[in-house]
Amino acid sequence: MSTDTLSSTTVSPGKLHAVLSRTPRPAVASGLAATITLGWRALLKIKHVPFQLFDVTAFPLMMTLMFTFLFGGALAGSPREYIQFLLPGILVQAIVFITVYTGVGLNTDITKGLYDRFRSLPIWQPAPIFGALLGDVLRYGLAALMVITLGLILGFRPEGGVPGVLLGTALVLVFAFSLSWIWIIVGMLVKTPESVMTTSFLFLFPLTFASNIFVDPATMPGWLQTVVSFNPVTHLATAARGLMHGQQVLASIAWVLIASAIVTAIFAPIALRMYYKER
Numbered sequence: 001m002s003t004d005t006l007s008s009t010t011v012s013p014g015k016l017h018a019v020l021s022r023t024p025r026p027a028v029a030s031g032l033a034a035t036i037t038l039g040w041r042a043l044l045k046i047k048h049v050p051f052q053l054f055d056v057t058a059f060p061l062m063m064t065l066m067f068t069f070l071f072g073g074a075l076a077g078s079p080r081e082y083i084q085f086l087l088p089g090i091l092v093q094a095i096v097f098i099t100v101y102t103g104v105g106l107n108t109d110i111t112k113g114l115y116d117r118f119r120s121l122p123i124w125q126p127a128p129i130f131g132a133l134l135g136d137v138l139r140y141g142l143a144a145l146m147v148i149t150l151g152l153i154l155g156f157r158p159e160g161g162v163p164g165v166l167l168g169t170a171l172v173l174v175f176a177f178s179l180s181w182i183w184i185i186v187g188m189l190v191k192t193p194e195s196v197m198t199t200s201f202l203f204l205f206p207l208t209f210a211s212n213i214f215v216d217p218a219t220m221p222g223w224l225q226t227v228v229s230f231n232p233v234t235h236l237a238t239a240a241r242g243l244m245h246g247q248q249v250l251a252s253i254a255w256v257l258i259a260s261a262i263v264t265a266i267f268a269p270i271a272l273r274m275y276y277k278e279r
Contacts, residue, residue: 031124038131056143060094064150080155087151088241089213092172095140099176100200102136103183104193140176144169160246168243175236178260181267188274213237232259
């Protein structure tokens, strides 16, 4: 090709500038903005898969009704008396159980390839994880609202009033947030969402049933009382129950906060390190 031909096909800087966009390049989203956006995405998934709402609504309501009317007469004389003891505990159980969906959701994204697409975006890299956690904390709040509303209908009367109920619920959410880091790790280790569910049940069933959620540990054998006394769910149920009924439970509250901080300090860095390692 001749020099004249090359020069005739060369685009001048003025023409090149004319075909390019003159609008300013959008600023890179901040870490907070990316986290909120991905948290909103986690909630929008419910719109497209309404069945995900079942575990946040139907499961807690079913558990509350079943245990109140099955055990209320035998353990406390009447369902109305029993629910004063049961409801804070069943709130703990319901929210602790649905923490596993943080790992299930992450594993589903990995399976569908969304995990790699998120990591290729020019965003704060941990945003997909923190966004999922943010969306799930809102789901936990919805589950708590459902349980407390049903409890009030069934006769639950918290002596601590609204402040006590809010503080008790907030404490449960703090613990659930820390526990979710464990399921994030599991979600990145196993192959399928079903494996996350199976693993969680092996851990959560003894954690919630070997506690004081349903009965006073004083009625248990001595060796089981010892096991229950070291169960973090026992301290969480005691703290939530005490806050809702206006009792002094500072030791249990401190125990839960310290345990939540330790779990987060151990498992959050591991989860984030695994996330970066996969890049």
